[in-house]
Amino acid sequence: MNQEIIGAAFKNTLDSLDTFLKWFLSIAVVIWWAGLIETDTIDVLELKIPKSNAFPVIGIIFVLFNVVFLLKLKRLHFLLQETNVEKREDIVCTLFTHEWVLNPFGMFHDRRSVSWLHNCHRSLIVIVWWLCNASLINLYYSFQASQIQLIICYAGILGAFLLIGLMSLSEIISIADTLYQFSGDVNSRRIKERLKSLHDIIKPVMIIGVIAGLIITLLMLKTTLKL
Template sequence: MENNKFILDSLKANLNSLDSATTWIFVTLLIVVLASFGSDEKLEFASFKIDRKYAGPIIYGMLVGLNFQVLKLLHNVNSILIEIKSGFGAETFELARIMLNKHPWIFNPFSEFESITSLIFDNLGYALLIVIWWMGNAIAYKLMFKQGRKIKLVGTGLAGLYLVFGLSSMAMIQAISEKVTYSSLKLITPFVGIVIGAVLFSALLYPLRKEIKSKKAVN
């Protein structure tokens, strides 16, 4: 029984950390979005000031680090579930499944409730996670868009890592979902999030593309 409690507490701790990490990412990105609309040479958010010239790669770097943290936590959750399933019995695994399904993590991709509105809210968290990923990509890319070649090169490398970690996180979420959820909509949700995120990405970059086209037309 003591071992059961320990493994379930470990699972809960990782879920709590995922909740904190993803919420922090979301809040940080909102602050950066607001700060990026200014025209100052330095981008200011929280108590930090970043030269706008280097803001894109720096934000990509931050996002890569945070995404890696999320990926590691998801890996922990998946590993714990495998351990529970193989060594702790069906009853403990059912408790673990319920914990994942009912955890109050606002972006919980494993949420499953039985109510009229659960069809929407159970899948909203996962879709929002993907939208947040796209939002981070759009903001960093926007800030990097008009910078020099060297800065773009560094930023592109970090963007590649960001993509790898993002796709790996999706794969890990899918692996966990197959163990603890029953809804077939969980297979569709990622695509909905990707579409919404891609639209958001295009919308954020549209003014830049328009500006570049205008300059080319003038020249």
């Protein structure tokens, strides 16, 4: 494939991931706040949804957001795999230096350390994912339906979140594995070291992100119940 097109598409995908996650987070904040205050309807994506029925509707919308995020990760991985040997160092540099704040592959310091302290920023994408999906908690308690409907909706939406979330985590780890395979094709010793440290640390920091996100979600739930 034309490598100029691959390179441009790769950067555009990174830009898209950055914009999409900021947009998702801003919507999640609105949903979280709407769940806390007294209101009859919730305005989201130019839709007016009765608060009493908002949980399943917005839950499905959020599931679709998760699917979009997963597809964007898969596209990023595909473009990496389609990069020719002579262009791999350039595309790795693009990935390392892109301004995407939640970039789990980005480099923000000169250390080639595998300690969590120097790589904690890689967990942020998982924590933000938890926060976005946890913003639905307040709507669950406003959902007016029978007990069986509540259970089915909650189990279905939560199950979809977990399934897609695990697939997204797997894709991030697979991308890190692919990048590590590029080590033999780059000339820079510093890049080789960073690719190795990224490969070694990515799984632990993703697990830490999952645990931290779960703790924050439980704290949010506890706060909601007190209110």
